[in-house]
Amino acid sequence: MDKQKLEHYRTLLETRRHRLRDSVARTEEDGRAAQATDSAQDIADRASSSYQKEFLFARSNNDRQFLQMVEHALSSIAEGTYGECEQCGNEINERRLEAIPWARHCISCQEKIERGELEQQAQEN
Numbered sequence: 001m002d003k004q005k006l007e008h009y010r011t012l013l014e015t016r017r018h019r020l021r022d023s024v025a026r027t028e029e030d031g032r033a034a035q036a037t038d039s040a041q042d043i044a045d046r047a048s049s050s051y052q053k054e055f056l057f058a059r060s061n062n063d064r065q066f067l068q069m070v071e072h073a074l075s076s077i078a079e080g081t082y083g084e085c086e087q088c089g090n091e092i093n094e095r096r097l098e099a100i101p102w103a104r105h106c107i108s109c110q111e112k113i114e115r116g117e118l119e120q121q122a123q124e125n
């Protein structure tokens with residue numbers, strides 16, 4: 001992949017990383033706020049706030065996982081392996097990278113993973 005394209009994907013990934021870090025930080029704050037109000041609530045309120053906490057927890061886990069994929073893609077740019085399928089080593093289609101710049105597998109490997117034909121557990125889309 002040429003330098004210009006790599007720079008393009010790097011910019012996309014860095015923008016995404018920035019937003020994800022923001023979102024993770026905000027979710028953590030929301031979680032702390034939900035915890036702080038807990039003690040002064042009746043049982044019904046407490047139930048809904050623990051539901052909300054679970055929701056926040058799930059959201060922050062998703063963001064974290066996503067953030068990891070983005071970090072991984074950025075380090076593969078640094079290592080010079082960006083855009084290669086981790087399964088078969090072929091180049092990942094550029095239209096796919098344009099839509100999912102953190103993609104680790106080419107379309108055909110990704111489809112096999114989703115059909116359960118490959119061992120690897122990857123959730124990209």
Ligand SMILES: [Zn+2]
Nearest residue numbers: 085088106109
């Ligand atoms: Zn592949």
